[in-house]
Amino acid sequence: MCGIAGLIHKKAGGANIGQEMTDMLQALKHRGPDSTGYALYGSPISNYIMRINLAEQADTKKGFDVASQLQSRNDLVDARMAELGANVAKKENSTSYALRYEVSFDGDLKNLIDYIEDIEGVEVMSCGNGLELIKDLGDAAVVSAQYGINSFQGSHAIGHTRMATESDVDIRSAHPYWAYPFADVSVVHNGQLTNYWTNRRALERLGNRFNSNCDSELIAVYIANRISEGDDLEKAMRRSVEDLDGVFTYLVATSDSLGMAKDVMAAKPMVIYESDDFIALASEEVSIRKIFDHDIDTFDPYEGEVRVWQL
Amino acid sequence: MATVSTSGQSHDMGLHTEKLTNRTQQRFFDAGESANLTYAWAPEVDTNKVGTLDCEGMDATAINIRIRELMTEGCGTINLSNPGSMHGLCVGILSRLQLNVTGSLGYFGCGLIDGPNVNISGRVGWSCGENMMAGTIIVQKNAGSTFGAAIRGGDLVCRGDVGSRTGIDQKGGTIIVGGKTGAFTGFMMQRGRMIILGDAGINLGDSMYDGTIYVGGKIEGLGVDAVPADLNDLDRKWLKSKLDLYGMEAPNGIDNIQKIVAGKQLWNYDNLEPSEKKLVL
Numbered sequence: 001m002c003g004i005a006g007l008i009h010k011k012a013g014g015a016n017i018g019q020e021m022t023d024m025l026q027a028l029k030h031r032g033p034d035s036t037g038y039a040l041y042g043s044p045i046s047n048y049i050m051r052i053n054l055a056e057q058a059d060t061k062k063g064f065d066v067a068s069q070l071q072s073r074n075d076l077v078d079a080r081m082a083e084l085g086a087n088v089a090k091k092e093n094s095t096s097y098a099l100r101y102e103v104s105f106d107g108d109l110k111n112l113i114d115y116i117e118d119i120e121g122v123e124v125m126s127c128g129n130g131l132e133l134i135k136d137l138g139d140a141a142v143v144s145a146q147y148g149i150n151s152f153q154g155s156h157a158i159g160h161t162r163m164a165t166e167s168d169v170d171i172r173s174a175h176p177y178w179a180y181p182f183a184d185v186s187v188v189h190n191g192q193l194t195n196y197w198t199n200r201r202a203l204e205r206l207g208n209r210f211n212s213n214c215d216s217e218l219i220a221v222y223i224a225n226r227i228s229e230g231d232d233l234e235k236a237m238r239r240s241v242e243d244l245d246g247v248f249t250y251l252v253a254t255s256d257s258l259g260m261a262k263d264v265m266a267a268k269p270m271v272i273y274e275s276d277d278f279i280a281l282a283s284e285e286v287s288i289r290k291i292f293d294h295d296i297d298t299f300d301p302y303e304g305e306v307r308v309w310q311l
Numbered sequence: 312m313a314t315v316s317t318s319g320q321s322h323d324m325g326l327h328t329e330k331l332t333n334r335t336q337q338r339f340f341d342a343g344e345s346a347n348l349t350y351a352w353a354p355e356v357d358t359n360k361v362g363t364l365d366c367e368g369m370d371a372t373a374i375n376i377r378i379r380e381l382m383t384e385g386c387g388t389i390n391l392s393n394p395g396s397m398h399g400l401c402v403g404i405l406s407r408l409q410l411n412v413t414g415s416l417g418y419f420g421c422g423l424i425d426g427p428n429v430n431i432s433g434r435v436g437w438s439c440g441e442n443m444m445a446g447t448i449i450v451q452k453n454a455g456s457t458f459g460a461a462i463r464g465g466d467l468v469c470r471g472d473v474g475s476r477t478g479i480d481q482k483g484g485t486i487i488v489g490g491k492t493g494a495f496t497g498f499m500m501q502r503g504r505m506i507i508l509g510d511a512g513i514n515l516g517d518s519m520y521d522g523t524i525y526v527g528g529k530i531e532g533l534g535v536d537a538v539p540a541d542l543n544d545l546d547r548k549w550l551k552s553k554l555d556l557y558g559m560e561a562p563n564g565i566d567n568i569q570k571i572v573a574g575k576q577l578w579n580y581d582n583l584e585p586s587e588k589k590l591v592l
Contacts, residue, residue, distance in 0.1 A: 264513075266456065266475035266494050269437060285396040285436055286417050295414050295433050299453045300474040302512060303494040 003028030018152025032163030
């Protein structure tokens, strides 16, 4: 089933989007309690923010040498960054396996990420100047407490609560997906894609990388591929409605925009609230209502509809 | 506008063994009928006795139980506030009641009801009035998809726009939409009538068996086996009485409303083997 949510604050300075998104996602918990993910956009900085996972959560709970294994992977990540000339300005870890780096780097970003991901078990979950992509197992309350999300200030965000139907319950199959290798582009999806393998084979032949077997990852890779072919976000999304088969509603966020697309069968829900300086979208109105203490006017987008909001 | 014809390839081949022509609800359609707005035999309630219910801090089960308690106490009118778009509220009410909801409902609001008159000041989520047997529901703002799924009687009114698959599997009663409706409206509709005053999306009336859809705006596309028909005086009379009842108006006048019915080319009540059916469809 899955629940998705998104919001944009247009007024300068943003708002406490961490708390707002947690409230929205917690209200959607009944749509999927397996994992929760956030793509939060704060004020852009000059360095790259990289979120790197060293292992799956389940793998960190077994094996007597797991701590040293994680440490050696961590050392290898640091060594490879240094080797390619990426200077680590800041390094934090929220859990034993989830790292957050702030890196200054002038070279080929794709090259750097490929080199880091070449280390066994290591995945670069996101990279951008404002994007903080956080995903883990459990509901929104668990994940937000684990990663200290609730005080996060920013302009826009998308989020996801997952009910695993097409692939495993693990962090690599959780949403949002980052549209590797494009900085600050992320995707959340509710639905099932039925031409996943056809598209995946075609996209892999073009050199795109897939980290999981989750059908939703295809959307992120598809969008990334279309952007690299010269499409803008809206054009890429309009094309996706024709090219992707199945039932879906998905959200895409970039550094300065947020978009939604709905399949031609209109089989998956989406409710939109729009005002001059604030826009919120979610699978159910009950989620948007968590931000307001009063009644709001909302509407459902129609089949095949694509909307993009600029910051 | 084309008239309805039941002749087609399968009929021309003489493969049907059952006579289907004229077998439609239109034959027993009366413009003055009440369409199960309430049952004549339903016990009267005291609408002057008013109960109030503030849903703040309550869950859906507790709210539904409280509605029943108030009804048992003899309240004929209940004013419900702060529903907070919660799912599954006001369901399974099986007698007369004037229920005034201030706010919006989530999914499956007012499902399985049999007799009450409900007024909702806000919006409703997916599947409002699902499986409703009798009564009226009036939604003042927009509604989500599968509005009035499988209703069997009563009037379900939305003054705003509704989502997709409105009246899917409708088996009776009336659905009235003041604004637009999405794709697959009237999908597999079996009986009853639907009035869409605004535009309708693609695949309108797809695979409908029977029933009638009236559209006041543009139709983006008809579904399989949905065909246009001519408005007759009975239709006009009924449309006027229904729209007057809820103070609504057709944007281009009642005479310009398009009428969509089942073509009945997909009716296959015959002795054909599946392989033969493929040949004639």
